[in-house]
Amino acid sequence: MNTSTTNLIKDQANGNSWLRLASESTARFTDYGITPTVLETEEDVGEAMLNELLATAAEKDGDINIALLGGRGAQQMHRLLGRLAKSGERDALLARLNVFTQDALAPMGMGNGFSFVRDFERILGEEFFQKIKSFTPMRTDADDLEAGLVEYLQKLESLGGLDIFFIGHGPEDNQASHLAYIKPFSGAEHQHVAGIIPISSSILEHHISKFKAGGSQVNETDEQECRAAEFILTLGPAAILQAKKVVQSVVDADSAPAKVKTYAKVLHTQLSEDKSQALRQLDENPGLWIRLHPNVKSFVLPNVGV
Template identity: 75%
Template sequence: MNKINSPFTRDEDNSNVWLSQKSDQEFNFTDYGITPVVHGSEAEVGQAMLNELYSTAASKEGDINITLLGGRGAQELHRLLGELANSTHQDQLLARLNVFTQDALAPLSMNNGFSFVRDFERILGDAFFKKIKSFTPMRTDTKDLESSLTGYLTRLEALGGLDIFFIGHGPEENQASHLAYIKPFSGAKNHHIAGVIPISSSILEHHINKFKAGGSPVNESDEKECRSAEYILTLGPAAILQAKKVVQSVVDADSAPAKIQTYANVLTTKLSTDKDQALQQLNANPGLWIRLHPNTKSFVLPNLEI
């Protein structure tokens, strides 16, 4: 990766590169906990997520900035949005949407079947992308990943940040978890808005398996290129915590049973009131970052066994 001049502060921690916005504001380490809402089916979770979008649309004027959640977690939401785009019922709402991706494997061709962008296009459909106001993916087809990520962040900042961060929950070793692709022990801190971090074999396997389980049309060539990815581009804790609303969905515990315990750990682990100790907890288990957002919905299925 190239080191560049950037409007963002750059931190490097054991090959993990994190970008930050300059701010003198003291961060409030308040643990708000999580209150999961159990739904009976993925379809119900998708509708609940859509209802959160409707609620945001009703409560504000103008543009609505959202991140799309990749993989299985939001497929039902995306199917519903695709159906709306093929009608005229919500054209005014769709025309207000500035849509962002939240993470990506890189380097990777943008037309690779394991790219989130291709999966979004498959489920959301052409009509959705024609009707929304804008779509800003993380570019994964460039050698200068930091520069590309800086351009992405500059656009997100210019639009006023995220109204809804649609987010998932990924299992990690030692019963830990990730949000977006904030990996355990990657050094992510509360002021880091995005990062470029080295990839691991466990992430590659999880990514490939969830795409196959989700029905993505992939081939041997795509998988070979995907397995050669070296980095993860990801939004960081600051992007999550600065979003006006966080909407989590966890629907695939049947195909990813490790989530049963890793989600339970996030649900029951209380963050220390000591800032340094809390940062250590968050570094070891980044899934805990969601506990620090005061406006979070967590939609789950009964297969999480909570």
Template identity: 75%
Template sequence: MTINSKFTRYEDNNNIWLSQEREQGFNFTDHGITPTVLSSEAEVGQAMLNELYSTVKSKEGDINIALLGGRGAQELHRLLGELAKSSQQDDLLARLNVFTQDALAPLSMDNSFSFVRDFERILGDAFFKKIKSFTPMRTDTKDIESALVEYLTKLEELGGLDIFFIGHGPEENQASHLAYIKPFSGAQSHHIAGIIPISSTILEHHISKFKAGGSLVNESDEKECRSAEYILTLGPAAILQAKKIVQSVVDADSAPSKIKTYANVLNTQLSSNKEEAVLQLNTNPGLWIRLHPNTKSFVLPNLGL
């Protein structure tokens, strides 16, 4: 596999991580999380849209966002899809550079279990016609690493993410993942993206999440999805360098383990000792969100907070 000179490649226990050549120093300051409990998924979607509106007001030119897959942002996507059918926010949509944040691979881009198809289903044709650009992680190529470098190069050239819309995924031992940064995958603060071997538990979670979210799925797509070998994911550097993090957790009813895993992230303070903090983050990557100074976390009462 080739690697662009702008990125450095690390391999750790079959996990491949890419870093920008000009690594940015990072301050390990624990900012904690202050969740905002809203009464419905519709309110969470509106709150997320309001965060986009506030970024649009405070910045000129392009707005770069990473879409969240699965249930977490479906209401936001429905709202954006409705706006795209009208002309009231055409100026905003024309400024949007939209990126995906994770993917299973290898997987054909039109597989019903791919995030791209789910985005197309909910956001609708009008949205994709009106935005400035859409850059998914390619999952249908033999050279996944080079395709990921192309994706990262575009993200870097556009100046990084203005908003990283992010979720919260449950893991064993009351740990969690952000994007698809898995426990013990060796992700560090300078890693911008990674390629991680897939586990059967992740595949099961992914498939059940898509079915619960209302995706129109079929047997052959499910079979292809179950044969995926890797997870492509943005890494901690992409999270930490984003200008704003907007988290949503809305599906604790169908994924009840999130009640404990979210509480764990909320209540675990990161050690002031950097080496200990690195160990905590590797054990429970959901904690990376605590290191971002500009985070909103929108949740429902079913998290039991």
């Protein structure tokens, strides 16, 4: 990030709160498109994502800053990282990692079994968290969620921003999609680094059912607290566009068949050369933000249908 997060300004749009950089951004709206890489299995996708991390480690010295992806999209990569942590084969790499989360339900206790943090711990394993340089989750238990999010952003900025933004693809109505949790008509713009978005009952139901099906250790108390969550904390378009590399995975089109059409729409929709029209397209379908990044790897399975 090029501007101090102490100079963040809050914007309100359709009930959403966005934090933007105080300086005027001169972001160029260049549509680079997407060239998906079709792989046969989820294990192949996990290995491809890990290879992108290894490539970054070979290309630069010092720390490596990454945003972890939750859900099925990156679970195979997480399993591979967990095995490496147990084996000791890549301890030098792990010691360079500053790991960040990219979205979270709030308010909610950090120990809640429906938190992505608990899911990361379950799959990555204790050894992984002992060996990495740092782990910075979004604070979902802060008395002031906005102040907690600013503190998170300050940590990310102090480390030089993200080297890799591991990201997914979420289906929305009208064949639209979300990235991180930048949702349609949430008013997100290119200078917004993070946001606080009101949650919907459908998102809560999807989140709870996904965690139960995935084998997370949860209980009734955790579920009640999760159902009381009011917001989603999310990184915004600026965090995505400023990352040095974006690595996307889409592996669950069988269980989420809407992704077939929503991914195809992102793949084939060209952004307008008129900036105001392009902004309308991005607000209607935030999955399109990925087309504005010059260094994207999009790993998908054959069931996505591309």
